[in-house]
Amino acid sequence: MPHFTRAKVLMYGFVSLWSLFVMLPLLWMVLASFKTKRELFMDPLGLPGTWTFDAFERAWGVGMGAFLLNSVIVTAASVALIVVVSGMAAYVLARSDSRWLRLVYLLIVAGFAVPVQAVLVPLYQMISGAGMLNSLAAIVLPYAAYGIPFTTVLFYAFFLDFPREMEEAARLDGCSRIRTFFSVILPLSGPAVASAAIFQAVFIWNEFVLALLMLNTPDTKTLPVGIIALGGEFTSDWPAIMAGLSIAILPILLIFVLAQKYFVRSLAGLGK
Amino acid sequence: MPGATLAPTVPIHTADKAKRTQYSARVSALILLAPALGLCAVFIFIPAILAILGSFFTFGITSRAWEPAGLSNYAKVIADPIFWTALRNNLIIVIGSIVFQVGIGTILAAILDRGLPRASTVFRTVIFAPMVVSAVAVALIWQVILDPNVGALNAIIKAVSLTPPQLGWLGDPTISIWVVLMIACWQYTGFMMVLILAGLQGIPKELYEAASLDGARGLTAFRHITLPSIRNVLLVAVLITTIGGFKVFDLIYATTQGGPANATQVLGTYIYLQAFNLGNMGYANAISVVLLCIAVMLGWLQLKSSRRA
Numbered sequence: 001m002p003h004f005t006r007a008k009v010l011m012y013g014f015v016s017l018w019s020l021f022v023m024l025p026l027l028w029m030v031l032a033s034f035k036t037k038r039e040l041f042m043d044p045l046g047l048p049g050t051w052t053f054d055a056f057e058r059a060w061g062v063g064m065g066a067f068l069l070n071s072v073i074v075t076a077a078s079v080a081l082i083v084v085v086s087g088m089a090a091y092v093l094a095r096s097d098s099r100w101l102r103l104v105y106l107l108i109v110a111g112f113a114v115p116v117q118a119v120l121v122p123l124y125q126m127i128s129g130a131g132m133l134n135s136l137a138a139i140v141l142p143y144a145a146y147g148i149p150f151t152t153v154l155f156y157a158f159f160l161d162f163p164r165e166m167e168e169a170a171r172l173d174g175c176s177r178i179r180t181f182f183s184v185i186l187p188l189s190g191p192a193v194a195s196a197a198i199f200q201a202v203f204i205w206n207e208f209v210l211a212l213l214m215l216n217t218p219d220t221k222t223l224p225v226g227i228i229a230l231g232g233e234f235t236s237d238w239p240a241i242m243a244g245l246s247i248a249i250l251p252i253l254l255i256f257v258l259a260q261k262y263f264v265r266s267l268a269g270l271g272k
Numbered sequence: 273m274p275g276a277t278l279a280p281t282v283p284i285h286t287a288d289k290a291k292r293t294q295y296s297a298r299v300s301a302l303i304l305l306a307p308a309l310g311l312c313a314v315f316i317f318i319p320a321i322l323a324i325l326g327s328f329f330t331f332g333i334t335s336r337a338w339e340p341a342g343l344s345n346y347a348k349v350i351a352d353p354i355f356w357t358a359l360r361n362n363l364i365i366v367i368g369s370i371v372f373q374v375g376i377g378t379i380l381a382a383i384l385d386r387g388l389p390r391a392s393t394v395f396r397t398v399i400f401a402p403m404v405v406s407a408v409a410v411a412l413i414w415q416v417i418l419d420p421n422v423g424a425l426n427a428i429i430k431a432v433s434l435t436p437p438q439l440g441w442l443g444d445p446t447i448s449i450w451v452v453l454m455i456a457c458w459q460y461t462g463f464m465m466v467l468i469l470a471g472l473q474g475i476p477k478e479l480y481e482a483a484s485l486d487g488a489r490g491l492t493a494f495r496h497i498t499l500p501s502i503r504n505v506l507l508v509a510v511l512i513t514t515i516g517g518f519k520v521f522d523l524i525y526a527t528t529q530g531g532p533a534n535a536t537q538v539l540g541t542y543i544y545l546q547a548f549n550l551g552n553m554g555y556a557n558a559i560s561v562v563l564l565c566i567a568v569m570l571g572w573l574q575l576k577s578s579r580r581a
Binding site: 007011015016018019021022023025029032040041043044045085086088089091093096107108109112113115117119122123124125126144145146148152176177181202205206212213223224227230231238241242245248249252253256257263264268 | 304309315326384391397401417426427469509561
């Protein structure tokens, strides 16, 4: 069937072309970080003459380690806070038919529509007024808040389908609602927790505008704010800039490739 | 009969107990709800209200006192050509992203779902990968690739003896916003593809088999079965892209900072510029309210369309 094969070739061609378009910039970034300044200037497309880690050392010297550590702390703390706080709220909301709590649910959902760019001025004034500028809490708390609406919706749907027998048993044993949540519900919500955690982690790890606004000292900067300073740090030292970006990007790409199924499933949840 | 005398006390006792458990249930419900409500109130709702209130005042980094300004900030917004440039750029990114990200995303998803199911995981992983990278890093990589001196793109263009733009890809105000749009497509088309792929996988295979018996294959099947079945997913994809297009900040800030000469300014970067570089916080709030209204409207649409799903 010649028609069939031609269609197949076209389809492979299109998908391969887009994949190349996606991969080449990343590949070029890695190659450029192994080159010398001179090599990159003389021959932007060539392979490095000798593979050296000099550019990586220069980039690491501006504090990439601290940025990485801050990003890990901020992401872990925010995600943990989001999961627990949204889980608690969603549990109460999913187990109630009170009209007031229905309103509370709608209010929390409405928070999803407010973009952080539209409240930058008041947020900045509140946080600087509280003397919290240049502390990781200045972004962990807002990150947690902005993660709550979507996560609450996600958990709400999950808890509606959650078998009630387990809860009844816990309640008959004299467990309070709070204890039931922490010792029965949360431990059995693995899939929902993982999905919510991956989703929020991707956005928080990469969040930029709040971090830019709140974190100005080198010891508190997260990766996105840290790498934006690379350009100023290394005027025309492009290999060092590319090496810094490689340090920032490659670990997260590696984690993604290893767990791509979970990432894809979690992020596709936004479309539901 | 002791039972008869005891009988009336029992309901009273249980009613009391029921009241007490109801009370403690309310307290624990409140304790469980409080952190979520508190965080949302402090960091989402109160700032939103303050932004609206603050848009009727003049204040800034240097003049901390709020001076009543009536509607003058809004009058300034309407008369400000840079505001309209910013809004136009947001619209360019929104419409361009819908056409290219959702469009190409749909084509890629359809090919992976029906055409090349075996190779789909590898392709899906590669094409989706930029979604997990920070937009700042993406912007910086592209900035170097597009650099007139060391960039790979000009090297390629010169190698096939064409001439790249004289002012540089991001330095030429007539093309810079389109270059930024291209970078956004590089990053987010894979995300759209994955959203749509999830929708495609829900279409029963029998539909295609039945259509194939009627002679509808390939593009005909795509038009008459695939597209109608994922109409709702496409709507959600368009809404997510639209909201994202109005919220764009990182990519612009890290490539052009809104330049050259405000040619790539968007609402997000313009709010930031007015509030934190020029110190016009009241005015920045008025622009914020415009963005807030757009976002809330779109968010409401998204909520409605996702419930229908």
